[in-house]
Amino acid sequence: MSKTRQTQATAAMLAIGDELLSGRTKDKNIGHFAEVMTLSGIDLKEVRIVADEEDAIVEAINALRARYDFVVTSGGIGPTHDDITADAVGTAFGLEVTEHPEAVELLETYYAGRDLDFTPARRRMTRTPVGATLIPNAVSKAPGFSVENVHVMAGVPNVFQAMLDALLPTLPAGAPLISKAIPCPYGEGDIGDPLRDIAKRHDGVSIGSYPRFAEGRYSTEIIIRSRDEAAIEAAATEVEAMLDSLASR
Amino acid sequence: MSKTRQTQATAAMLAIGDELLSGRTKDKNIGHFAEVMTLSGIDLKEVRIVADEEDAIVEAINALRARYDFVVTSGGIGPTHDDITADAVGTAFGLEVTEHPEAVELLETYYAGRDLDFTPARRRMTRTPVGATLIPNAVSKAPGFSVENVHVMAGVPNVFQAMLDALLPTLPAGAPLISKAIPCPYGEGDIGDPLRDIAKRHDGVSIGSYPRFAEGRYSTEIIIRSRDEAAIEAAATEVEAMLDSLASR
Structure with missing residues (x-):
């Protein structure tokens, strides 16, 4: 049944967040990502949802990035203590997590322009594994990031969508189904x-x-x-x- | 963060279907299941979505059933050729898949009462791994089934919900969060x-x-x-x- 898909690029998605597993938040990103992949001729093969627990995130990222051409994650990159996705991606790749200089510059300028303090919590959103490439965020500036074939994006749906729009031209395209x-x-x-x-x-x-x-x-x-x-x-x-x-x- | 949850029963869900991964159908069962688990004091730890491909289903079922107290699946138990969940569960457990005598009796009576032919396609919905227990379906009769700690239910949301209502009293309950x-x-x-x-x-x-x-x-x-x-x-x-x-x- 899926013979026609075998030569297409393959993708997986990992949605991260206790709120998705408690039913408090109904995920909207999976369906959107699935539609965009279909339109792009990319074969979304698997989705996982895990809690805000480092071990669970690391294991899922390593399983999915080894198996599919690329992985997109949603959630866990905000400024609070339960936002641990950057650390988990660092652990998955064996990379140190530090403040990304471009991200610091970007947010410093952004918050200064809005008369907001660049608090330690907000600085948290500049942390990425060393060597990561930033994914622009047209909605609220704090960027996502890519490490090899793993693309780390926000959980808030309009921010996720904006990041996906920015990421899309860099993804391997296939013949649309x-x-x-x-x-x-x-x-x-x-x-x-x-x-x-x-x-x-x-x-x-x-x-x-x-x-x-x-x-x-x-x-x-x-x-x-x-x-x-x-x-x-x-x-x-x-x-x-x-x-x-x-x-x- | 999740220390309080460690002694609760743990659950996982596997949603099965190409239509979920293509974006054509937006899943409604995951959010419902998550809410019901929270209300029941059961800790939903992981969700996966895979395509209608036997290898993918078997692998996910075996990974999840080994790790969590129980697993619920949705989708792939209808009468068409792409409904392969019963066969995949059979393969996962190393059990033969045959027509379940109670299910045959149930559907024979149901279709006779509605003047509908009990076609080979409809008979397909009576197939379960040998020794499975049926899960009643108050909406449209064709049952789900349980094999050990894996509970196989329909993908159509109102049928999934009816089956979950029937299954719930048999699940391990925890102290509600x-x-x-x-x-x-x-x-x-x-x-x-x-x-x-x-x-x-x-x-x-x-x-x-x-x-x-x-x-x-x-x-x-x-x-x-x-x-x-x-x-x-x-x-x-x-x-x-x-x-x-x-x-x-």
Whole structure:
């Protein structure tokens, strides 16, 4: 089913924060990142959510960066004591974490211009593993950073999105996946068997079916994905013929 | 920070589905599960999202079930060819996957009562690893199932929620975490330093701060969590005094 994706760049995301695991905050970054990856032709393969605990963050970063082309993290880079992502990334790479000179200059100027003290807490947001590259933050200045293939970004959704916009041109691009949606008034129980047969005959495409349950009955959206438009059309023709034959039962 | 949680039961969740990683579907089950776990006094430690690929599902299930007291999965138990969770769970446990006799009886009766054919696709939804216990589905009947400490549930949110309601009484309960929210008109840059000092003095509680950025400025919600109400009050008194001193600056 995923054959068409194997030559695309692969990505993983690590969302960091106790508040996500307690249910207090509903994550909005994963869905956004997933959409942007699909539009960019990059294959998001795995997402993890872990607590603000250094061991858990280090382990997840090391597992994901070894396995996928790159990793994006969200959360834990603010100025409070529970913001430990920079330290965890340093530990994961065996790098010392220090104030990044460019980040210090950036925030010094920013806070001076707003008549705010550059407190030790705010200075915390300039800390990165040695040698990191900054990721600009168009919303509130305090930058994210990249170390090798790990890109560390904020958890606040509009800041995460701004950082991702800045990061995107530097990421490996792939041929975008094309998809075709076919609405289907039948539940998966009706279309499961014929759909499986069609999928077997069309190796170059991925055929997914996504059930909805509303007002006491199922309906389905059938999504055909490929990087080859002709292959999508060939499969779509068979799916539509199958739906027609169900309608005339 | 999480000392108070170590004796609680620990949980992990695995959300399964290409549609979550493509951004097409925004997951609603993780946030719901997280909230229910917090209310139940169970510590949700990790969430993963993987594609509809057997190897990825098997690996995640085996990693999570070994590490946490139990694992809940969502997605991939419908009647179509891309619903492979039952097979993956079978592989993870080294168990054969066959039609579960109780599930067959349940669905046979259900579809007969609705004048629907019990198609091979629908029969697929009766397949579980040998020896699995069914999880009732009050919404649309096709059941989830449990194998040891792994609980396999649907991805459709109202079905996931119904299955979780049924599963909940069988899960290990813990003493609920109590939390107190203190709204704070200052950004994390202002409160980061004093909050860290307070956190250092109060070992038995977890103090988190959750920034919001709206209309060009940050505000914060400070959350103090513990299983000990007196410990929360002691820390809250210090936090409130700290906010008062900032207000009178």
